[in-house]
Amino acid sequence: MTRLSRHLPILEWGRQYRSSTFTNDLVAAVIVTIMLIPQSLAYAMLAGLPPEVGLYASILPLVAYAIFGTSRTLAVGPVAVVSLMTATAIGEIAAQGSESYLVAATLLALISGVMLVAMGLFRLGFVANFLSHPVISGFITASGLLIAAGQVRHLLGVPSSGHTLPEIVTSLVENLPSTNFPTLVIGVGVLAFLYFVRLKLKSVLVALGIKPRLSDIATKAGPVLAVAVTILAAAALNLGEEGVPLVGAIPQGLPVPALPIFDIDMIRALAAPALLISLIGFVESVSVAQTLAAKRRQRIIPDQELIGLGAANIASGISAGYPVTGGFARSVVNFDAGAETPAAGIYTAVGIALATLFLTPLLANLPQATLAAAIIVAVLSLVDFAAVRRVWAYSKADFSAMAATILGTLFLGVEIGVVMGVLLSLLLHLYRTSRPHMAVVGQVPGTEHFRNVDRHQVITSPDILSLRVDESLYFANTRYLEDRVAELVADRPELKHVVLMCSAVNAIDASALESLEEINHRLNDAGITLHLSEVKGPVMDRLKRSHFLDDLTGSIFLSQYDAIVDLNAMR
């Protein structure tokens, strides 16, 4: 693979493009387009943006990802969680419905795109590793709840506001008396229909003799049917005049690519949210892409994925869109419908462009309640309490990071929630590795093995202390090591030798080196010799670059057994 085709995966797959592939990609693209139209409108509404912005975010970004992305089947576009984060981020600096709200949305996509491309070029994708699974999972669950709660107002047809659960609930309760009943009927009706489609339709279709894969795809078309029926109902019954909020006129035509207005204050205010959106979007997208690629034994290249998603967001930023990423449900449909190459994404983009040009007049009568119901059904499937239970059973530390993320997101806001979770998981990781497992070991009689004195019947002698450290030594745990050695030495007046058994030490950083020097020095002051045993090759290579081995009062032994034999022989 040349350097150029590594950064332009389209050169790779484009070269082998055949007509059978074209047919498969086209079929998948048609299905994804049908699914994406209502999704685009709905997620734009969730982000507080006019419906056409959702459509714009589903055209050029898909083409950009097809050129630069490494997943064959990932379907990029507006997604729920990123739309919520967009609403929060730009809601803080501009009023919804204002011109600057639109500018902020495109800027946010552009900044996020530039950040993603930069991370890809400088191979900084590892930054996404800060987001642990429990934090991501907790965040998605909490976001799902928050989004669902926020959409209830559209089911009721009332104005309402708020970025946290208490704000949303308070505002809803206040506005409850002004509920619009036709809206409520549509909203609840669509909700019930969509739940039927999701939970029952497949088995009904299968019972009717339709193939499971086709049935699967058909159930994904539920929202499209709901959209069509409620548009017809709204038009026939003139529901707009009954006070039912409708999508309204959508400008016909395609966005003309242009750089958004550069506002330095706005860029500064959006930088932190853009980073969070980039990271969350990347993590979600890569995980979908990995899962799908694995099914066909294909590979994705995470650093190039950053560039692909970055290009998609830059494309969104210059075509009046807003932040996008790879969507889970949509990508699965694309994959199941038989998409073979990213060309399917280009055909989908053409489909959405055609819809934007010719279908938008039909959408004016679409009730917002229909979109809200579609959003609620989609996001509630993201809420995963089972994961919370699993994490609780597996690890209390991980659970507390997850709980902090969920509670922080629901009660303090999405950005604070993620940051709290990330900080807490880092703290807990450092806490765990700062108190590594260490065992005083002794020789198992008749063998060359050494085991924990607390768990096994082993041979020890009062003048030799053998200590096994079960963790790499680095700044977070060196002081603990110093304390532990000091403690063990203080209890043993007859002690003459300390042997640190390093079989599980994968690395020793500069802090740990200084601590070892300090321990060596302190033991020497107390008339005790320090030895090491079973030091790994790479660790030893590094130690040779310091003065430690010259200053060490004792020796480095290849094995703990050698150490004991030699020290006993010296007596």
Place this chain on the structure above:
Amino acid sequence: MTRLSRHLPILEWGRQYRSSTFTNDLVAAVIVTIMLIPQSLAYAMLAGLPPEVGLYASILPLVAYAIFGTSRTLAVGPVAVVSLMTATAIGEIAAQGSESYLVAATLLALISGVMLVAMGLFRLGFVANFLSHPVISGFITASGLLIAAGQVRHLLGVPSSGHTLPEIVTSLVENLPSTNFPTLVIGVGVLAFLYFVRLKLKSVLVALGIKPRLSDIATKAGPVLAVAVTILAAAALNLGEEGVPLVGAIPQGLPVPALPIFDIDMIRALAAPALLISLIGFVESVSVAQTLAAKRRQRIIPDQELIGLGAANIASGISAGYPVTGGFARSVVNFDAGAETPAAGIYTAVGIALATLFLTPLLANLPQATLAAAIIVAVLSLVDFAAVRRVWAYSKADFSAMAATILGTLFLGVEIGVVMGVLLSLLLHLYRTSRPHMAVVGQVPGTEHFRNVDRHQVITSPDILSLRVDESLYFANTRYLEDRVAELVADRPELKHVVLMCSAVNAIDASALESLEEINHRLNDAGITLHLSEVKGPVMDRLKRSHFLDDLTGSIFLSQYDAIVDLNAMR
């Protein structure tokens, strides 16, 4: 040891107090008092505070530490680095010389004390582990340079300001023309004298037949002699009228304990600097205490040290002082002079109290240049470029954290410098552990050992992939593991089994568990079975609390050898 005496170490050593101990402690206390008087004045000047504040910070805090601290010989009081951090922190919210500057100093001590006690009670001392050795060492070096640069103005007798090196240098250059020559003569003279004392006096005294230990202590009295001589010179030559800045009148009498004025905005502004001061002070102090305790095979208890230092700072906060911690040079003198118990600290406090009551009139004629010269000599001994070279040779990652700390501290300020260093060392640690060493292994012919295929002649088979992971699995490296497995699998069309060899995996967190489940699932989709081998006991116990073992497509083997034998037998 009862719970009470664990939190009140004085009950432990006080019970066994004898008259011989009393004599030894008293002698040490007299020597430390003589050393501490000029230090208190000098460090108060460095913190931008009136001289008496330095004396106050050397009375009650010493008594509090003697009651609560666990080190037998640590000498608490004002120290250079903490004084610099105090000047920076309170300089941002109050004008030097104003009443609120004094209030801020006491509040800072009080907040820092409360934080330290809280950390001690909740066993949060591990937070100090965030400060790696290279960061601390770089910070001390940079602070030393910054302090020395900041004191040059006192040698010249000019006004000057600034908290960063460029600010200090610019301000000095501007004020250079107004240099006061008598001040310069005193300053440079004292500087030369102190360097002579430090570098040559000991060998001169030893050559004269005085014992090395006594000579050592005598060299520490250099500043006292310089103080006495320059006071006499200033009084005799009436240097105050020549424009030589003098210490001036110091209020006679002791501070009356009182809570500082509570100003909520001020507390909020001081919280972050107080935390940094607490952590830096604690780390420095514990390291001194550990070193001294080790020499006599004594123990210190880090969590109780937090309480001891916290009590000292609270005492400082309620007696018109400012933040204190254990000082290196002073503690070594205390130790060398024969102090046996913390009672020496109490006697030192009495000594300083007497000095405050009766000696202060003598100090009015002390030139500030003398104190500045003493500070410069003291802090330049903290500057350790050799450590920078050592870290460079040992590890480029640690070096870059150190360089960031030094440059950040010098050019952006002490707080930013430390924070930059801490964040960078965390990032680099995560980066390192996020790409753990993994080796595809094969069987060494004729043995049960498995080694890296790239380094050894080993037996492998095309349908089995054995992968050894040399790091605990946690959120920062799980995605790398997923990527690596995906990559290895994509290259091997004949693959049927993947065996993860976990001999160096000390822990698997919830993120890693999910990644393993995902890997298992993805491999299954590709028709490949996943096995684990050599899983450690505690890791296995935890895995049993999840569904992973039920879902695992393959088996858990006790050893890699068992895995290969079994998988070959299945063929």
